[in-house]
Amino acid sequence: MAFGRASSSEPMVAPHPPAQRRPLPEGFLDRLAARFGDALQTGEAVRAAHGASETHFATMLPDAVIFAGSTQDVVDTVNLCRAAGVPIVPFGAGTSIEGNASPVHGGISLDLTRMDRVLMVNAEDFDCVIEPGVRREELNQHLRDTGLFFPIDPGANATIGGMASTRASGTNAVRYGTMKDAVLGLEVVTPDGRVIRTARRARKSAAGYDLTRLYVGAEGTLGIITAITLRLHPIPETISSAVCAFDTLKGAVDTVVQAIQCGVPLGRVEILDALQIRAVNRWSKLDYAELPTLFFEFHGTANGVAEQIELVRAVAEGNGGGEFLWSNLPEERSKLWRARHEAYYAAVNLRPGAIGWATDVCVPLSRLAECITQTRADLDTSAIPSTILGHVGDGNFHVVFSIDPAVPAEMAEVEALNARLVERALAMDGTCTGEHGIGLGKQHWLEAELGDAVEVMRTLKRALDPDNLFNPGKIFTL
Amino acid sequence: MAFGRASSSEPMVAPHPPAQRRPLPEGFLDRLAARFGDALQTGEAVRAAHGASETHFATMLPDAVIFAGSTQDVVDTVNLCRAAGVPIVPFGAGTSIEGNASPVHGGISLDLTRMDRVLMVNAEDFDCVIEPGVRREELNQHLRDTGLFFPIDPGANATIGGMASTRASGTNAVRYGTMKDAVLGLEVVTPDGRVIRTARRARKSAAGYDLTRLYVGAEGTLGIITAITLRLHPIPETISSAVCAFDTLKGAVDTVVQAIQCGVPLGRVEILDALQIRAVNRWSKLDYAELPTLFFEFHGTANGVAEQIELVRAVAEGNGGGEFLWSNLPEERSKLWRARHEAYYAAVNLRPGAIGWATDVCVPLSRLAECITQTRADLDTSAIPSTILGHVGDGNFHVVFSIDPAVPAEMAEVEALNARLVERALAMDGTCTGEHGIGLGKQHWLEAELGDAVEVMRTLKRALDPDNLFNPGKIFTL
Numbered sequence: 001m002a003f004g005r006a007s008s009s010e011p012m013v014a015p016h017p018p019a020q021r022r023p024l025p026e027g028f029l030d031r032l033a034a035r036f037g038d039a040l041q042t043g044e045a046v047r048a049a050h051g052a053s054e055t056h057f058a059t060m061l062p063d064a065v066i067f068a069g070s071t072q073d074v075v076d077t078v079n080l081c082r083a084a085g086v087p088i089v090p091f092g093a094g095t096s097i098e099g100n101a102s103p104v105h106g107g108i109s110l111d112l113t114r115m116d117r118v119l120m121v122n123a124e125d126f127d128c129v130i131e132p133g134v135r136r137e138e139l140n141q142h143l144r145d146t147g148l149f150f151p152i153d154p155g156a157n158a159t160i161g162g163m164a165s166t167r168a169s170g171t172n173a174v175r176y177g178t179m180k181d182a183v184l185g186l187e188v189v190t191p192d193g194r195v196i197r198t199a200r201r202a203r204k205s206a207a208g209y210d211l212t213r214l215y216v217g218a219e220g221t222l223g224i225i226t227a228i229t230l231r232l233h234p235i236p237e238t239i240s241s242a243v244c245a246f247d248t249l250k251g252a253v254d255t256v257v258q259a260i261q262c263g264v265p266l267g268r269v270e271i272l273d274a275l276q277i278r279a280v281n282r283w284s285k286l287d288y289a290e291l292p293t294l295f296f297e298f299h300g301t302a303n304g305v306a307e308q309i310e311l312v313r314a315v316a317e318g319n320g321g322g323e324f325l326w327s328n329l330p331e332e333r334s335k336l337w338r339a340r341h342e343a344y345y346a347a348v349n350l351r352p353g354a355i356g357w358a359t360d361v362c363v364p365l366s367r368l369a370e371c372i373t374q375t376r377a378d379l380d381t382s383a384i385p386s387t388i389l390g391h392v393g394d395g396n397f398h399v400v401f402s403i404d405p406a407v408p409a410e411m412a413e414v415e416a417l418n419a420r421l422v423e424r425a426l427a428m429d430g431t432c433t434g435e436h437g438i439g440l441g442k443q444h445w446l447e448a449e450l451g452d453a454v455e456v457m458r459t460l461k462r463a464l465d466p467d468n469l470f471n472p473g474k475i476f477t478l
Numbered sequence: 479m480a481f482g483r484a485s486s487s488e489p490m491v492a493p494h495p496p497a498q499r500r501p502l503p504e505g506f507l508d509r510l511a512a513r514f515g516d517a518l519q520t521g522e523a524v525r526a527a528h529g530a531s532e533t534h535f536a537t538m539l540p541d542a543v544i545f546a547g548s549t550q551d552v553v554d555t556v557n558l559c560r561a562a563g564v565p566i567v568p569f570g571a572g573t574s575i576e577g578n579a580s581p582v583h584g585g586i587s588l589d590l591t592r593m594d595r596v597l598m599v600n601a602e603d604f605d606c607v608i609e610p611g612v613r614r615e616e617l618n619q620h621l622r623d624t625g626l627f628f629p630i631d632p633g634a635n636a637t638i639g640g641m642a643s644t645r646a647s648g649t650n651a652v653r654y655g656t657m658k659d660a661v662l663g664l665e666v667v668t669p670d671g672r673v674i675r676t677a678r679r680a681r682k683s684a685a686g687y688d689l690t691r692l693y694v695g696a697e698g699t700l701g702i703i704t705a706i707t708l709r710l711h712p713i714p715e716t717i718s719s720a721v722c723a724f725d726t727l728k729g730a731v732d733t734v735v736q737a738i739q740c741g742v743p744l745g746r747v748e749i750l751d752a753l754q755i756r757a758v759n760r761w762s763k764l765d766y767a768e769l770p771t772l773f774f775e776f777h778g779t780a781n782g783v784a785e786q787i788e789l790v791r792a793v794a795e796g797n798g799g800g801e802f803l804w805s806n807l808p809e810e811r812s813k814l815w816r817a818r819h820e821a822y823y824a825a826v827n828l829r830p831g832a833i834g835w836a837t838d839v840c841v842p843l844s845r846l847a848e849c850i851t852q853t854r855a856d857l858d859t860s861a862i863p864s865t866i867l868g869h870v871g872d873g874n875f876h877v878v879f880s881i882d883p884a885v886p887a888e889m890a891e892v893e894a895l896n897a898r899l900v901e902r903a904l905a906m907d908g909t910c911t912g913e914h915g916i917g918l919g920k921q922h923w924l925e926a927e928l929g930d931a932v933e934v935m936r937t938l939k940r941a942l943d944p945d946n947l948f949n950p951g952k953i954f955t956l
Contacts, residue, residue, distance in 0.1 A: 124735065124844035147739075167684040178682050180691070181659065196931040202840040203872050204656050205909035206645040206695055208916055208924050208953050209935045213658070213691035217684055234741040257602065261625075263712040265743075304782050362680040366602035394681050395603075431683035438686055446686050453674040456942070457687045463941030464934070475686050 021106040024063050025084045032064065032108075035076055039067045039114075050091050050101075050109035056357045056403065056411070057099040057440060062089065062109035069114045071187065071195060071226040077110055078224065079193045081469060089471050090220040092159030093135060097358050098439030100166055100219050104473040110224065112161055118142050119227065126232045127184055127201060132161025132225045139230075148232040151176035154435065155341045161225045166437035167217030171340065172268040174260075174393030175299065176233060178435065180216050187227035188215055191465040201229055214460075219437055220471040222464050236299035239267065240309060241333040242326035244316050245291040249273060249376060249388075251320035252292045253369040256392045258315045260365070264308050267299035269393045270340055273376060276347060276387035276400075283346030284339040289322070294392070295340055296326075297333070340389075347387040347400035354385075354402040359418050359441075361425035362396040362434030371428055372397060375421055382417060384410055396434035422448075438475045446476060499584040502541050503562045510542065510586075513554055517545045517592075528569050528579075528587035534835045534881065534889070535577040535918060540567065540587035547592045549665065549673060549704040555588055556702070557671045559947060567949050568698040570640030571613065575836050576917030578644055578697050582951040588702065590639055596620050597705065604710045605662055605679060610639025610703045617708075626710040629654035632913065633819045639703050644915035645695030649818065650746040652738075652871030653777065654711060656913065658694050665705035666693055669943040679707055692938075697915055698949040700942045714777035717745065718787060719811040720804035722794050723769040727751060727854060727866075729798035730770045731847040734870045736793045738843070742786050745777035747871045748818055751854060754825060754865035754878075761824030762817040767800070772870070773818055774804075775811070818867075825865040825878035832863075832880040837896050837919075839903035840874040840912030849906055850875060853899055860895060862888055874912035900926075916953045924954060 032040045041047075042064045051061040063086075068074050081088050087107030094101060103109055115131035118139065122128065123146045130139065137157045139150050154163060154170035162168075164186070169178035176182070185199030188211075198211040215223050246252040249271070256269050271294055272280065278290045296312065298305045305328075313324045327333060339346075348356035363371045372388060379386045379399065390397025399421060401414045422432045422445045432438075432445035447454050454476055461468075461478065468478055510518045519525075520542045529539040541564075546552050559566050565585030572579060581587055593609035596617065600606065601624045608617065615635045617628050632641060632648035640646075642664070647656035654660070663677030666689075676689040693701050724730040727749070734747050749772055750758065756768045774790065776783045783806075791802045805811060817824075826834035841849045850866060857864045857877065868875025877899060879892045900910045900923045910916075910923035925932055932954055939946070939956065946956055 122842065122844060124739070125842040126738070127842070167688070169682060169684075173682065177659075180688060181655075190934065194930050194933075196934060197928065198931055200904070200909045200927060201842050201907040202874075202909040202912065203843070204647060204651065204840055204874065204912050206647075206911045206913045206915045207909050207920070207927055208695070208932065209700075209938060210645070210658060210688075210691045210695050211931055211934060213688045214938075217686070217688050222687075234739060236741060260604070261602070261712060263714060301782075301785055303785060304779075307779055307781060362682055364600065364603040364605070364679045365681070366600060396680075396682065426678070429679040431678045431680040431685050433684045434680065434682050435684045437684045442685070449678060449685055450675065452672050453676055453689055454686065455672070456668065456674060456689060459941050460687060460692075460938060463937050 024086060028084045028086060029064060031080060032066065035080065036066055039069065039073070041065045041067070050111065051103055053099050053102055054095055055097055056355050057102055060102045060104055062103040063106050065109045065111055067111045067114050071189065074110065074189045074224050074226050075193055075195060077108065078189055078191065081108055082191065082193065082467065085467060085469070087469050087472050088224070090165070090224050092133065092162030093156065095156035095158045096162060096166055096439065097436040098441035100437050100439035100474060102440060104440065113159060115226065121146060123148060125201065127229055128232060129227060129229045130160060131227060132159060134160050136160060136163065143232065147235055149235050150182070150230055151233055152179055152182050155344070160228055160230065164216050164225055164228055165218065165220050167435065169391070169394070169435045171270055171391060172297070173391060174269055175265055175267050180213050182231050183212055183216050183228060184231050185212055185229040186215050186225050188223035188225055190223050191467065191470050217437065219439065219474050221461060221474055222470065224470070236267070238300060238302045238305045238328060239333065240298045240305050240326055240328040241336050242296040242298070242309065242324055243288065243293060243336065244324050245289045245293045245322045247291070247320040249292045249372050250369045252294050253372060253392055255294065255316045255319045255321060257365050257368070259312045260393060262311055262315070264311055265300070266296065266393055268295070268297035270295040271390055271392040271397065272343065273388040275385065276343060276389045279346035279350050279387060280339050280343055283349060284342055286339055295336060343389050344400055348402050350385040350402045351404060353405070355405050357401040357403055357414050358398055359421060360396060360398045360434050360436045361422060361430055361432060362394060363425050363428045363430030365395045367428040367430070368392065368395045371424060371430070374424060375399065378420055379417060382413055384413060394434060395430070440474065443476055502564060506562045506564060507542060509558060510544065513558065514544055517547065517551070519543045519545070528589065529581055531577050531580055532573055533575055534833050535580055538580045538582055540581040541584050543587045543589055545589045545592050549667065552588065552667045552702050552704050553671055553673060555586065556667055556669065559586060560669065560671065560945065563945060563947070565947050565950050568643070568702050570611065570637030571634065573634035573636045574640065574644055574917065575914040576919040578915050578917035578952060580918060582918065591637060593704065599624060601626060603679065605707055606710060607705060607707045608638060609705060610637060612638050614638060614641065621710065625713055627713050628660070628708055629711055630657055630660050633822070638706055638708065642694050642703055642706055643696065643698050645913065647869070647872070647913045649748055649869060650775070651869060652747055653743060653745050658691050660709050661690055661694050661706060662709050663690055663707040664693050664703050666701035666703055668701050669945065669948050695915065697917065697952050699939060699952055700948060702948070714745070716778060716780045716783045716806060717811065718776045718783050718804055718806040719814050720774040720787065720802055721766065721771060721814065722802050723767045723771045723800045725769065725798040727770045727850050728847040730772050731850060731870055733772065733794045733797045733799060735843050735846070737790050738871060740789055740793070742789055743778070744774065744871055746773070746775035748773040749868055749870040749875065750821065751866040753863065754821060754867045757824035757828050757865060758817050758821055761827060762820055764817055773814060821867050822878055826880050828863040828880045829882060831883070833883050835879040835881055835892050836876055837899060838874060838876045838912050838914045839900060839908055839910060840872060841903050841906045841908030843873045845906040845908070846870065846873045849902060849908070852902060853877065856898055857895060860891055862891060872912065873908070918952065921954055
């Protein structure tokens with residue numbers, strides 16, 4: 001889940017120590033200007049736009065922004081920065097959730113949104129090659145005549161480079177997987193300024209270490225992605241959406257788990273709790289019953305989809321599900337999913353002018369009902385509005401808090417609620433983040449989750465980026 | 479594709495330089511014996527069984543074999559070997575193809591087949607946790623009452639640890655993916671003797687670097703896998719098999735590509751060329767028409783499978799396909815797939831007493847027909863019998879050569895044919911191995927395929943295994 005900006009309020013100071021900023025070496029900006037001209041920008045507004053967080057993290061200004069237009073621009077930036085010991089933080093749509101692109105150590109914010117070309121579409125191979133600044137909606141627009149689509153959908157219209165870097169997933173990961181499954185290969189600029197290609201265009205390979213998946217999810221700390229080969233999927237013959245409200249959160253979750261156990265290949269399945277439905281109704285002017293609700297999407301042949309719907313309807317009925325409102329009209333479907341995508345804005349704006357904090361955990365499916373119901377009970381002990389929504393087929397859910405910036409104690413309260421949520425997920429053998437990444441916000445929990453494995457990660461980081469210049473301070477401290 | 483031993487002939491000397499073997503340090507075997515007792519074996523027969531290759535590589539004896547029974551056994555082996563500077567080569571079923579488990583530098587062959595417990599089956603979560611010595615057939619036997627199965631099927635009854643280490647796939651990767659998709663998490667013993675866990679049991683995670691997929695396919699060069707969390711799938715309601723012969727290889731390949739483009743979720747689809755069919759007919763006492771042939775398996779609901787078969791039948795007809803022989807009787811299905819699994823023995827034994835050489839490449843689907851037809855034409859310039867078979871839905875195919883050990887020139891001729899095959903695949907933006915791994919046999923081609931990316935791999939290896947003791951000499955030389 002990645003979001004657009006929820007409100008124009010000033011973000012509050014994040015609960016993280018101020019980073020060590022080194023002043024830029026003498027003459028460094030002049031050297032950059034000589035190489036990049038107008039593509040180097042140092043104005044306050046541009047720097048602020050590249051240092052702000054989508055959620056509750058304090059703005060941290062980069063010293064300058066470079067707008068890369070080519071792999072060579074990235075290589076030259078890397079070489080100039082390495083020579084000067086200046087950090088580089090890759091930047092896409094800026095829709096990450098955990099402060100993943102905040103320049104905590106200053107340096108250069110390397111904006112890749114001008115690298116937005118679709119380089120190649122190979123329809124017969126179900127793949128395409130794109131630059132990292134291509135956004136997912138534009139990619140699907142570009143593909144519309146090929147009969148193929150790129151399924152990963154984190155909500156926001158993120159750049160594909162950013163999605164690869166945070167190992168994003170979203171509403172239809174239950175059917176199509178996450179960015180680790182969608183990315184077939186990468187072109188990457190390494191901290192020593194080399195351009196490597198991690199894989200050929202074959203659909204699978206057993207040739208050496210899986211560098212593709214080492215860079216996917218590395219949040220720009222090991223290399224800068226400059227091209228991406230993506231796996232595409234045929235647009236299903238039939239797509240139908242359905243909405244079903246339940247008496248209880250548990251009934252909704254059990255329905256999904258049982259449907260998956262029956263082998264139903266759900267295209268998407270999202271849970272929204274009662275308060276989230278109220279928020280969506282207000283924000284998107286809808287009139288769903290304010291109950292725990294599932295949003296489904298079914299993909300397949302006409303007969304196949306009809307079969308899936310029948311089966312899921314029967315399972316839902318056995319779990320306290322109400323009427324099954326379904327549609328295969330594209331305009332109704334897009335209204336439904338637009339409402340889902342705006343759920344974050346809807347939730348944050350339960351209070352006008354509020355600051356949003358979005359967190360995500362993922363647990364084994366068998367523990368999901370328990371995790372969600374315990375979390376809802378814990379959230380209900382607080383007066384701060386919060387909603388639960390998520391990708392229930394993956395065991396992945398989000399909590400969105402609507403924080404009053406005028407009441408500083410609320411931030412501490414949300415911190416405590418978030419800590420208890422993550423501890424609950426870890427105790428159920430889950431993860432502290434299903435799809436947002438570690439960034440700044442989940443570093444403590446990464447250690448709790450994976451222990452000594454984090455030492456192995458540090459070893460990799462030190463080996464590949466010995467000067468610690470690529471998005472330093474993210475995922476872990478060295 | 480992994481195989482059982484094809485013949486009892488002595489393997490020929492492989493075209494690889496003899497490795498540097500260091501003598502074991504004084505008293506080292508005594509220290510091992512004190513710790514491991516009978517689980518340490520140094521007899522010639524046991525060492526030969528752990529140093530032989532499934533295919534054409536020369537036998538390379540380890541100095542001793544340790545049969546590990548627990549993670550602690552692995553840790554103690556690693557610590558004793560590190561202190562003494564002795565190499566460790568993990569060993570499973572010994573069914574790898576490219577010399578992946580040959581102890582080229584001597585040292586300890588660490589046999590993990592006694593670690594064969596299924597530790598946990600979580601049916602509601604569609605996962606299980608197993609030790610690395612569990613074999614895939616035994617795992618599916620163990621799972622048979624749960625309604626779930628483990629789909630990855632490389633042919634041989636390999637250990638799951640070995641399959642993870644070579645990033646194996648096989649006949650139904652087209653539907654269920656490869657070991658990179660099947661493995662949710664690993665327990666790994668690192669070269670410094672730490673036991674790490676790469677992931678929790680959630681179905682997805684964005685928590686830090688993807689260590690799971692770094693170790694999957696690393697061929698034991700970075701760590702030794704001691705437990706595996708696997709993703710399982712519901713057994714389909716209906717499974718049907720079908721066989722269809724074609725006038726041309728191209729017609730068969732085009733059928734598969736077009737079926738996939740129509741969105742048919744093929745369960746398995748295998749191609750066998752005319753000579754491979756002749757070999758299968760002889761070996762498995764069958765009577766298929768000796769033409770290029772597709773073996774299909776369809777998974778789904780009864781109606782869904784019927785729809786799939788209708789669609790594929792129509793596509794096949796348009797590509798010169800003959801009668802569509804299909805069956806959903808389990809005994810006929812298993813006869814069909816047993817024949818497919820024995821295809822390697824069948825091919826090698828086209829000449830009695832022959833040595834087998836199996837190679838594999840993978841290309842983009844759009845190039846597959848061209849790659850296969852050019853390869854068949856090139857193979858036909860040689861008098862050495864060779865067959866083409868493979869996982870056509872992935873763009874992945876194998877060539878099996880049946881080499882007369884009495885004619886040394888044949889080995890050189892096969893080397894040249896293999897080299898041209900790999901060069902052809904690379905020129906089509908394919909990979910030098912879709913599923914066998916690099917091992918000893920494909921090292922030259924790894925460099926040709928990925929260039930400077932191999933330097934990044936070397937950096938990772940040096941960082942994680944600074945003494946180069948974990949399966950040294952594999953994938954690349956340092």
